[in-house]
Amino acid sequence: QSVFYDSFTGNTVTNEEVKGHIKRNSTFWCVNEVLPCNPLEGRRVDGSCNNLKYPNRGAPHTPMLRLLPPEYDKDFEPRRSKNGDPLPLPRKLRTSLLQEGSVPDTEITQLLLHFFVFMVSDVMSVHDTVNYIQWRPYCCQEKGKTDNVCIPITITDDDPVHRFSSIRCMNLTRPESFQSRGCLRNNTSPERITTATSVFDLSHVYGNNMQVLNAKARLFEKGLLKFEVSGGKIWPPSVNTTKHLCFLNQLPKETRCHDIPEQGANSVLGVNLYLIWTWRLHNRVATELSKLNPCWDDDRIFFQTRDIVIAIIMQIFYYELMPAMMGYENLLRDGVLSPYKGFRDLYDENIIPQVSLEFPFALRWAHTFQEGNLKMYNTNGTFLKETKVVNLTLRTGYLDENIEYITHGAFRQPSAKFDYTVDPDIAETVLGPHQLASDVFSSDLTKNRYFGFPPYVKYRKYCSGKSHRNFGDLMDVIDPERITLLKERYKDVEDIDLMAGMWLEELVPGGRCPYTFYCLVVEQMIRSMVSDRHWYERPNRPNAFTIEQLLEIRKSSSAQMMCSVGDKVTHIQPQAFYMAGPGNEMRSCDEIEKINLWAWKDASCKPKNPLNCFNYNV
Numbered sequence: 298q299s300v301f302y303d304s305f306t307g308n309t310v311t312n313e314e315v316k317g318h319i320k321r322n323s324t325f326w327c328v329n330e331v332l333p334c335n336p337l338e339g340r341r342v343d344g345s346c347n348n349l350k351y352p353n354r355g356a357p358h359t360p361m362l363r364l365l366p367p368e369y370d371k372d373f374e375p376r377r378s379k380n381g382d383p384l385p386l387p388r389k390l391r392t393s394l395l396q397e398g399s400v401p402d403t404e405i406t407q408l409l410l411h412f413f414v415f416m417v418s419d420v421m422s423v424h425d426t427v428n429y430i431q432w433r434p435y436c437c438q439e440k441g442k443t444d445n446v447c448i449p450i451t452i453t454d455d456d457p458v459h460r461f462s463s464i465r466c467m468n469l470t471r472p473e474s475f476q477s478r479g480c481l482r483n484n485t486s487p488e489r490i491t492t493a494t495s496v497f498d499l500s501h502v503y504g505n506n507m508q509v510l511n512a513k514a515r516l517f518e519k520g521l522l523k524f525e526v527s528g529g530k531i532w533p534p535s536v537n538t539t540k541h542l543c544f545l546n547q548l549p550k551e552t553r554c555h556d557i558p559e560q561g562a563n564s565v566l567g568v569n570l571y572l573i574w575t576w577r578l579h580n581r582v583a584t585e586l587s588k589l590n591p592c593w594d595d596d597r598i599f600f601q602t603r604d605i606v607i608a609i610i611m612q613i614f615y616y617e618l619m620p621a622m623m624g625y626e627n628l629l630r631d632g633v634l635s636p637y638k639g640f641r642d643l644y645d646e647n648i649i650p651q652v653s654l655e656f657p658f659a660l661r662w663a664h665t666f667q668e669g670n671l672k673m674y675n676t677n678g679t680f681l682k683e684t685k686v687v688n689l690t691l692r693t694g695y696l697d698e699n700i701e702y703i704t705h706g707a708f709r710q711p712s713a714k715f716d717y718t719v720d721p722d723i724a725e726t727v728l729g730p731h732q733l734a735s736d737v738f739s740s741d742l743t744k745n746r747y748f749g750f751p752p753y754v755k756y757r758k759y760c761s762g763k764s765h766r767n768f769g770d771l772m773d774v775i776d777p778e779r780i781t782l783l784k785e786r787y788k789d790v791e792d793i794d795l796m797a798g799m800w801l802e803e804l805v806p807g808g809r810c811p812y813t814f815y816c817l818v819v820e821q822m823i824r825s826m827v828s829d830r831h832w833y834e835r836p837n838r839p840n841a842f843t844i845e846q847l848l849e850i851r852k853s854s855s856a857q858m859m860c861s862v863g864d865k866v867t868h869i870q871p872q873a874f875y876m877a878g879p880g881n882e883m884r885s886c887d888e889i890e891k892i893n894l895w896a897w898k899d900a901s902c903k904p905k906n907p908l909n910c911f912n913y914n915v
């Protein structure tokens with residue numbers, strides 16, 4: 298018998314209240330239906346029962362955590378400057394604080410960015426972007442003036458780019474909230490609503506709901522996900538209609554659009570690539586497991602494989618990507634990474650599985666080192682061609698002919714440099730042909746205000762304990778020239794927006810990210826481990842890995858994943874998030890450490906190749 302929970306409060310709701318939601322058409326957003334929790338059950342697809350005391354926490358549409366209380370003006374409009382004036386215009390701030398240019402990094406590859414954005418989409422949903430691309434494309438037109446959801450970005454006559462054009466506005470909409478979806482009254486402080494589960498569980502691959510997973514993704518044979526073979530490659534299932542999310546497919550040639558539990562994976566290129574690779578990884582692991590343990594049924598192979606794939610991706614995220622961004626020693630010091638390969642158990646049932654509102658917001662800072670030109674290489678490493686990455690959003694069809702070249706470019710092309718310069722395409726046309734003009738940095742800054750984040754200096758205090766009473770106090774994290782830039786735009790140090798502060802901060806010693814980014818992201822990384830009962834490093838979770846299995850998971854690497862499921866990858870550098878070079882030379886995939894699934898051998902099953910345990914490598 299299911300129990301119904303109020304998605305925001307987490308309290309149970311009566312059948313009468315559920316009927317009220319049905320009448321108002323708000324059940325999907327405002328009510329979580331949860332089957333009774335079984336403490337011995339593995340990770341649920343819909344994230345429920347992760348915390349046995351609060352069964353709906355972790356499920357979709359549950360509230361995000363605010364690290365600091367919101368600050369709004371009246372009617373929950375953006376806060377004002379200390380002197381009562383409106384804050385400076387976002388686009389004006391962006392164009393004066395961040396310059397446009399293309400400087401390649403010397404160390405980090407594009408592959409890191411692809412993986413990073415893939416991880417973001419595990420805990421976020423695309424509806425806030427689809428809202429202004431598809432549902433309300435009119436915020437800059439007459440109609441937009443009467444739609445309260447519209448919050449278009451003003452472009453002034455002296456704009457460095459648009460003074461040469463007639464464009465004076467960029468489309469944007471407010472973030473969806475429990476209020477906009479009818480779950481909370483409009484006179485309460487806006488609380489962001491998302492459709493993803495709030496733990497890292499690859500819900501953008503497997504979906505947020507068992508019924509959808511079963512209908513769209515499972516083959517119900519040998520633990521496999523449904524797949525297609527085309528051009529000699531394995532793909533997730535696709536849909537044969539033009540009415541899908543891949544608006545930019547150039548018909549009739551480009552028709553592919555994934556028909557998977559979460560359509561959002563068809564969006565930004567990096568999400569799409571890793572969705573394909575993770576999909577293939579699932580099927581690779583499932584195939585090997587079913588050979589290894591022929592007596593296992595489809596269900597057992599499927600859920601064991603899902604658990605392994607989630608662990609592999611988490612291992613790469615925590616132990617390979619994040620150290621490159623934040624510094625390995627820093628993460629060890631702050632208890633995010635374990636120095637040992639064995640188990641660790643940090644679980645605390647009093648910490649609810651939640652994503653902070655600040656976490657995905659801070660990750661937007663990564664837009665500053667996104668490269669705009671996508672370079673493609675053939676399998677021998679010869680440069681073939683390039684295209685604008687912004688023209689590939691919502692255009693899965695482009696991958697059909699090009700995924701191989703994009704793959705080989707991803708670990709050969711550097712990211713943009715971490716240097717206060719932003720790519721012109723990301724800064725002016727981030728939505729490609731979807732919008733006349735779109736500047737993701739101005740959107741980031743605008744959203745900053747509609748999320749109601751308090752001033753940047755309050756986050757400095759949260760992170761360092763130190764009060765910053767005047768601009769000079771910022772010298773510990775921002776260099777003097779950039780403090781001058783801030784002073785020219787903001788009248789008071791307390792006016793500075795969180796994102797504007799992060800843009801101009803210096804990078805943490807030993808890492809490649811600003812101080813406040815580091816602090817907000819570490820908070821989430823710890824929260825995600827401590828609050829997730831099914832965290833892969835735990836020995837005391839239902840169906841936990843054995844120590845032998847965990848040691849195999851520890852061998853995961855982005856290079857190994859590329860060798861296993863990338864397109865025709867036979868040679869790669871072992872640290873694929875770093876450019877190849879001395880100490881990280883490209884080498885044959887045979888020399889890259891692999892995961893041996895023999896550790897999952899069930900003694901009660903007779904494997905097909907009993908003599909050679911290396912037949913089960915992925």
Ligand code: HEM
Nearest residue numbers: 410413414417421426565657660661663667686727740744
């Ligand atoms: C091809 C490259 C990319 C493009 C075209 C792109 C584009 C966008 C766009 C249009 C938005 C929505 C902005 C808004 O309406 O508020 C967005 C949001 C976001 N992007 Fe990117 N992005 C790219 C790469 C990345 C990367 C590498 C990261 C790495 C972390 C990233 C992280 C985020 C985050 C965290 C958000 C906010 C999501 C949310 O809160 O809903 N993006 N991006």
